[in-house]
Amino acid sequence: MRVLFLGTGTFGEPAMRAIAASPHDLVGLVTQPDRGGKGKHTAAPPLKAAAEELGVPVFQPAKVNVADSLDRLRAFEADAFIVAAYGQILSETLLSIPRIGAFNLHASLLPKFRGAAPIHAAIRGGEEETGVTIFRIVRRLDAGPMLGTEATAIGRSETAGELHDRLAVLAAPLTLETLDALDAGTAVPVRQDHDLATYAPQMEKAEGRIDWTRSAAAVSRHVRGMSPWPGAFSLFEPGGLQTKGGKPARCLFESVEVVAGDGGEPGEATERAGDMVVACGSGAVRVRSIKPAGKRAMTGAEFLRGRGAGRFG
The missing domain is CATH 3.10.25.10 (Formyl transferase, C-terminal domain)
Structure with missing residues (x-):
C-alpha cells in the first residue's frame, strides 16, 4: 500500500519508521511548517529530521485544507493516510483523498479520553490501564470506528512523558497490523460506544x-x-x-x-x-x-x- 503520514510531534515517529521499514510504501510526510525559535533560529517539527533521514519527501503546508495543499496531497496517490498528532483539523475533502481512508493513532483506549490530552487525563484520573487506538477519522472528534487497540498498564510512578514514549512504541506494530489488514481486505471496523465517551481537552x-x-x-x-x-x-x-x-x-x-x-x-x-x-x-x-x-x-x-x-x- 502507498501510505502518506501526517504528524508533527514525536508520538508518530516509531510508527512512521515502522512503515518505512515494512513492505508498504511510505510516500511522504505532511507536517507543520518550521517555527521561529530563540533569536533568529527556526525550529523544525520533530518528525521532519526522521523523514529526511529515511529519504521521504516532506510537505509543510501552513494550511493543509486549502486548494493548493489538497492538490499536493492528491499527487502522492496514497491508498491510506496515517495521522498522529498532526496539529491541524482535517476537512472532509481532505479525508476523501486516500483510496481506502484516513486513520488516526490516538493515545487512549477509546471511547475514553477523546481529545488532545488523553495521557495527562489517564494519569491524573488514577487509571490503571490505558493504550493506543487506531480508528477511521470522521467529522466528530475521535469518534470513528476502531480498527485496533493495544492496552498497557500504567506504572505507579510513571510520568506523562514516560507514558507518551511507551505508547508511541506500542503504536508502531498496531499501525502495521492495521495496514496489513486493510491491504488484505480483512479489517473489521468496530463502532465506538458513544455513551461511554469521556473527553480530555487541550491542556492550559x-x-x-x-x-x-x-x-x-x-x-x-x-x-x-x-x-x-x-x-x-x-x-x-x-x-x-x-x-x-x-x-x-x-x-x-x-x-x-x-x-x-x-x-x-x-x-x-x-x-x-x-x-x-x-x-x-x-x-x-x-x-x-x-x-x-x-x-x-x-x-x-x-x-x-x-x-x-x-x-x-
Missing part, C-alpha cells in the same frame, strides 16, 4: 497549579500527569511571609511521593526525617525534586536548607 499552562486541598494520592498523580508539560507548580511563601519583591516564589514540582500520616494544614511545608513534606487535604507528600523559578532542580531537603519551612499555595 495554568492547569499545572497544585491544589493542596486534594488527597496526597491525587496530588502525586497530578505531578506525574503534568510532567514534563505543562509542569506541576505552586507558589511558596517562607514562614508565611512574602519573598523579596512582594511575590511568592514559583516552584515546579518534578517528583513527589505519598508518605504516611498528615503534615498539617494543606500546603504547609515542614521537615520530616531530613526531607521536605507538604501537607495535603488528606495525607502528605515527600518532595523528591523541586525547581524554584530561575534555579536548578534540587531535593526537598536542599530546598528547606535554603529557604526554611513555609507554605505552598
Whole structure:
C-alpha cells in the first residue's frame, strides 16, 4: 500500500519508521511548517529530521485544507493516510483523498479520553490501564470506528512523558497490523460506544497549579500527569511571609511521593526525617525534586536548607 503520514510531534515517529521499514510504501510526510525559535533560529517539527533521514519527501503546508495543499496531497496517490498528532483539523475533502481512508493513532483506549490530552487525563484520573487506538477519522472528534487497540498498564510512578514514549512504541506494530489488514481486505471496523465517551481537552499552562486541598494520592498523580508539560507548580511563601519583591516564589514540582500520616494544614511545608513534606487535604507528600523559578532542580531537603519551612499555595 502507498501510505502518506501526517504528524508533527514525536508520538508518530516509531510508527512512521515502522512503515518505512515494512513492505508498504511510505510516500511522504505532511507536517507543520518550521517555527521561529530563540533569536533568529527556526525550529523544525520533530518528525521532519526522521523523514529526511529515511529519504521521504516532506510537505509543510501552513494550511493543509486549502486548494493548493489538497492538490499536493492528491499527487502522492496514497491508498491510506496515517495521522498522529498532526496539529491541524482535517476537512472532509481532505479525508476523501486516500483510496481506502484516513486513520488516526490516538493515545487512549477509546471511547475514553477523546481529545488532545488523553495521557495527562489517564494519569491524573488514577487509571490503571490505558493504550493506543487506531480508528477511521470522521467529522466528530475521535469518534470513528476502531480498527485496533493495544492496552498497557500504567506504572505507579510513571510520568506523562514516560507514558507518551511507551505508547508511541506500542503504536508502531498496531499501525502495521492495521495496514496489513486493510491491504488484505480483512479489517473489521468496530463502532465506538458513544455513551461511554469521556473527553480530555487541550491542556492550559495554568492547569499545572497544585491544589493542596486534594488527597496526597491525587496530588502525586497530578505531578506525574503534568510532567514534563505543562509542569506541576505552586507558589511558596517562607514562614508565611512574602519573598523579596512582594511575590511568592514559583516552584515546579518534578517528583513527589505519598508518605504516611498528615503534615498539617494543606500546603504547609515542614521537615520530616531530613526531607521536605507538604501537607495535603488528606495525607502528605515527600518532595523528591523541586525547581524554584530561575534555579536548578534540587531535593526537598536542599530546598528547606535554603529557604526554611513555609507554605505552598
